[in-house]
Amino acid sequence: MDLGISGKVALVTGGSAGIGLAAAKSLAREGCDVCVSARDPERLADAVVELQEFGKVVHAVLADVEDPSAARRVVEETRDVLGPVDILVANAGGPPAGRFDQVGLDDWDVAVQRNLLGTVRLIHAVLPEMRSRGWGRIVTITSRSVREAIDGLLLSNATRSAVAGVVRTLAREVGGDGVLVNNVLPGPIETDRLRQLMGDEEALRRRGEEVPVGRVGRPEEIGDVVAFLASERASFVNGVSLLVDGGESRVIA
Template identity: 85%
Template sequence: MDLGISGKVALVTGGSAGIGLAAAKSLAREGCDVCVSARDPERLADAVVELQQFGGVVHAVLADVEDPTAAQRVVEETRDVLGPVDILVANAGGPPTGRSDEVDLKDWDVAVQRNLLGTVRLIQAVLPEMRSRGWGRVVTVTSSSVREAIDGLALSNAMRPAVAGIVRTLAREVGGDGVLVNNVLPGPIDTERLRGMSGGDDVVAARGRAVPVGRVGQAEEVGDVIAFLASERASYVNGVSMLVDGGHSRVIA
């Protein structure tokens, strides 16, 4: 299936590893020119090498979305090198883990800056040009905690639904301008974060057996869903929070 986005400019934050890198690869494979942004310079350089195999133009910007000045800088540099951003994938690492009585105000501030305001600033930086051109895609990456709280992840349980609320609101506000805004909710995906919280291979495998499809997901599977939501083929999908969890969630709606 041709997703109809060849030649589009995509910006992927948190794009040096995990789901962010997988999304960047899926978009590059579809013919997008891609800018990836992340905090680790070595990983970012490695990501550029991986993305260059798809033949498009690749650029990298070293930045931390917790920095209030980062979003505008990343968007402007992407525009200067590749052109205006057509597709934004707003992705960041998860907030600190812990129960409500274990996280302190510093942890809350990290979560707000990284997972809420970082996303808001990125969206605000790309929306004006998307609306003026009459075409744009914004895909935020959050968590299945939007649908049901996850024990030990108090900050994620608070921040992720806030982003989903922003997505639903913006979808109604800018859909008429040709800008579609959607949210992806990964469930158990084999990433460094999952392994850091769960333990070794045996524990990850055990978690997979609790998923109806019998395994944890791969980052590439989330990346492909993101690419679809960013595409022309998803032209009537707007304001959704889409689970990518192998059927793990028991929530009906």
Template identity: 90%
Template sequence: MDLGISGKVALVTGGSAGIGLAAAKSLAREGCDVCVVGRTPERLADAVVELQEFGKVVHAVLADVEDPSAARRVVEETRDVLGPVDILVANAGGPPPGRFTDTSLADWDVAVQRNLLGTVRLIHAVLPEMRARGWGRIVTVTSRSVREALDGLALSNATRSAVAGVVRTLAREVAGDGVLVNNVLPGPIDTDRLRQTSGGEEKLAERGRSVPVGRIGRPEEVGDVVAFLASERASFVNGVSLLVDGGESRVIA
């Protein structure tokens, strides 16, 4: 299926590994020129090598979206090298796990900056040009905790849900300008974060067996969903928060 986005410029934050890199690969495979943003120089360099295999123009920016000045700089650099951003994939690493009573106000400040305001600043930076051109796609990557509060993930439950609220609000405001805004809610995906928090291979396998499909997900399975939502084929999909969790969530909605 031709997704109709060949030649578009995509900006992917958290794009040097895991779900972000998978999304960047899916977009490059569909013919997009891609800018990936990350916090680790070595990982960014490796990501560029992997993405160049698709034969498209690839650029990398070392930045942390937690920094209030990063969003504008990243978008401007992308524009200078690749052109104006057509597709924004706002993907930030999850905040540390912990119960509400175990978190400090400083923890909340960091989580809000990274997982909420970082996304808001990126959207502010790309939205005017998307509206002026009459076409744009914004896809945020959050967590299934948006649909179902997960024990021990107070920071994620709150900040990810706030992003979902931004998506639903913005989607109604800018769809008439040709800009569609959607949110992807990954469940258990085989990423460094999941491996670090799972407690070893056996626990990871056990976690997979608890999912209805019988395994944890692969990053590329989320990346392909992101690419679809960013495409012409999804031209009537707007304001959704789409679970990609193998059927794990029990919420009816």
């Protein structure tokens, strides 16, 4: 199936590993020129090598979305090297685990900067040009905690839900301008983040047994969903928070 996005410019934050890298690969496979941004220079360099195998133009920007100036700098550098951003995939690592009495106000500040305001700043930086061209795709990556609060992940539950609220509201405001805004809610995906939360491989295996399909998900399974939402094939999909969790959530709708 041709997704109709060959030649588009995609920017993926948190793109050096896990779900971000998988999304960048899926978009490159569909013919996009891709810029990936992340905090770790070594992993970012490795990601560029992997992405270059798809034969498209790849650029990398070392940046941390917690920095208020980072979003505009990343977008401007992408424009200078590849052209204006057509597709934004706003992805950031999850905040630390903890219950209410285990997280301090400094932890809240970091989580809000990274997981909410970092996304908002990126959207601010790409949206005017998308609207002026009459075409754009914004895909945020949050968590199934948007749909169903997860015990011990207070900061994620709060900030990811706030992003979902931005997506649902913004989609109504800019859909008429040709800009579609959607949110992906991964369930348990085999990433460094999940391994850290589980602690060891046996716990990870047991976690997979809790999922109706009998396993945890693979990053590329999220990446392909992102590529679809960024495509012409998804031209009537706007404002959704799409749960991709192997059927684990019990929430209806």
